[in-house]
Amino acid sequence: MSANIIHPVILCGGSGTRLWPKSRKEKPKPFLPLLGTRTLFRAACDRASDPAQFAPPMVVAGAAHIDLIKAQAPPTGLSIIVEPAARNTAPAIALAAARLDPDAIMLVCPSDHHIADEVAFQAAAAAAAKMASAGRLVAFGITPDRPETGYGYIKRGAALDDGFVIERFVEKPDLERAKAFLADGGYAWNGGIFVFRAGQLLEELTIHRPAMADAVLASVQSGREDGICFHPDAAMFEGIEGDSVDYAVMENTQNAAMVPASMGWSDIGDWSALQDALCDGNDASNQAPEKAELVDCSRVMVVSDGPRVSAIGLEDIIIVVDGDEVLVTHRGGTQKVGKLGGASNQ
Numbered sequence: 001m002s003a004n005i006i007h008p009v010i011l012c013g014g015s016g017t018r019l020w021p022k023s024r025k026e027k028p029k030p031f032l033p034l035l036g037t038r039t040l041f042r043a044a045c046d047r048a049s050d051p052a053q054f055a056p057p058m059v060v061a062g063a064a065h066i067d068l069i070k071a072q073a074p075p076t077g078l079s080i081i082v083e084p085a086a087r088n089t090a091p092a093i094a095l096a097a098a099r100l101d102p103d104a105i106m107l108v109c110p111s112d113h114h115i116a117d118e119v120a121f122q123a124a125a126a127a128a129a130k131m132a133s134a135g136r137l138v139a140f141g142i143t144p145d146r147p148e149t150g151y152g153y154i155k156r157g158a159a160l161d162d163g164f165v166i167e168r169f170v171e172k173p174d175l176e177r178a179k180a181f182l183a184d185g186g187y188a189w190n191g192g193i194f195v196f197r198a199g200q201l202l203e204e205l206t207i208h209r210p211a212m213a214d215a216v217l218a219s220v221q222s223g224r225e226d227g228i229c230f231h232p233d234a235a236m237f238e239g240i241e242g243d244s245v246d247y248a249v250m251e252n253t254q255n256a257a258m259v260p261a262s263m264g265w266s267d268i269g270d271w272s273a274l275q276d277a278l279c280d281g282n283d284a285s286n287q288a289p290e291k292a293e294l295v296d297c298s299r300v301m302v303v304s305d306g307p308r309v310s311a312i313g314l315e316d317i318i319i320v321v322d323g324d325e326v327l328v329t330h331r332g333g334t335q336k337v338g339k340l341g342g343a344s345n346q
Contacts, residue, residue: 005055006129006195007104008048009096012041012061012069012111013086017338018270021325022303030111031068034274041111045074047118048107053126058099059111060092066229077228084219084234087242089192090249094205094216095232102199105129108245110192114277116264124261127162128195131257137196137204139166139250141188141258142265147178150269150335152190152246154258166256169246188258191265194245201249208252215240270334271318271327275301299331 016029023029030041038046048054059069060081069080081095093108100106107125115121128138141154141164149172157167169190173181181187206213215236222233250256266277278287278301286294288302293310297317302309304321311319318334320327325342337343 004129005105006048006053006107006125007055007100007198008045008057009093009106009108010041010044010057010059010111011089011092011108012059012065013083013089013092014112016112017343018334019268019274020337020340020343021322021327022320026064027068028065028112029268031065031072034268035114035277039072040114040268041069042072042074043115044109044111044113045078047115047121048109048125049074049076050122051076053122054107058096060096061111062086070228080229082229082231084232084237085240087237087240088244090205090209090243090245090247091212091216091237091240093194093245094202094213095220095237097198097201098217098220099230100198102197102202104198105132106194106196106198106201108192108194110267112268113191113193114264114266114268116277117262120261120263124259124263125195128259130162131160131259132195132197132200135197135200136160136255136257137200137250137253138163138194139256139258140191140193140195140261142191143260143262144182144187144189147175147182148189149173149175149178151267153181153187154190156186156188156258156260160257163257163259166250166258169251188260189265190246191261191267192246193261194250195259200255204249204253204255209243209248212240212243212248270337271301271320271329272331272334275299275318275331 012030016023019029031039033039045057056076057078063082131138153170155167157165219232219236224231266273268274279285284298286300291308292302295312298315300314301318307321316331318329
């Protein structure tokens with residue numbers, strides 16, 4: 001395989017509780033066709049499917065979702081690492097790194113995000129791969145278009161040939177700081193997409209989280225193959241104290257860089273984010289199936305798996321009907337959906 005080929009690593013973690021009742025434990029957000037006919041997981045595979053640029057994807061997921069992954073896999077195939085326990089993104093990514101050649105360039109992608117401009121995504125991946133080959137650990141810096149308080153930010157520093165040094169990572173800000181970041185122009189959203197050499201990621205993890213690195217490597221060395229699936233040793237892996245790759249590596253390394261990415265990105269983190277992705281720039285539009293009837297409504301979204309929904313005179317309301325569950329929420333309340341009893345007790 002060409003040394004220039006990028007190895008996609010797709011992370012299938014999380015339960016998507018803020019998209020309840022559509023997203024449920026047995027079939028969470030990545031495996032739902034929320035935008036069009038493709039599921040978010042399949043879209044993540046497809047946008048990194050050009051064999052001239054990408055190797056077949058490696059997917060890291062829990063055992064409960066292996067059948068869904070196999071059913072939705074692209075025809076080009078994939079490999080699966082069956083994560084013995086959920087330990088956040090740093091151990092999950094390290095598992096993949098340990099299964100790749102040390103010089104392999106990894107492109108780490110969440111399985112449940114939406115990217116409208118796949119050509120821009122592929123161009124950013126190519127630029128990031130060049131920086132990673134030169135020794136950088138690269139984050140995609142998503143170009144912000146609003147003062148968003150729900151995302152972490154990246155402050156860019158000195159310019160590089162294909163991007164920028166990362167000056168610092170910034171936690172989710174309040175609204176006033178988010179407005180200041182947008183006005184400044186030097187901040188980007190941290191979309192959780194990373195590119196680095198597999199061996200360098202493991203070297204950095206060994207420096208900053210040595211116990212985690214040792215446990216991951218031991219679990220891989222004692223793991224077993226099962227067709228397209230690889231099972232790390234559960235006993236060794238389950239003892240890991242989990243952490244995100246942001247905290248464990250990216251905020252500690254001296255080699256962090258970012259590649260600017262303006263690609264119509266959304267994490268589809270809740271129903272309002274899905275509504276934004278569907279509205280295609282028309283902020284006053286409604287999104288509803290043909291059988292729904294909306295009269296004198298603005299910015300109303302209806303998602304129904306069967307029953308007809310009728311509404312009159314509503315603004316900024318989201319209505320979701322799925323099986324025996326019905327959700328009605330104002331756009332401003334969608335961040336709290338995961339705290340509902342139905343979502344947390346599924």
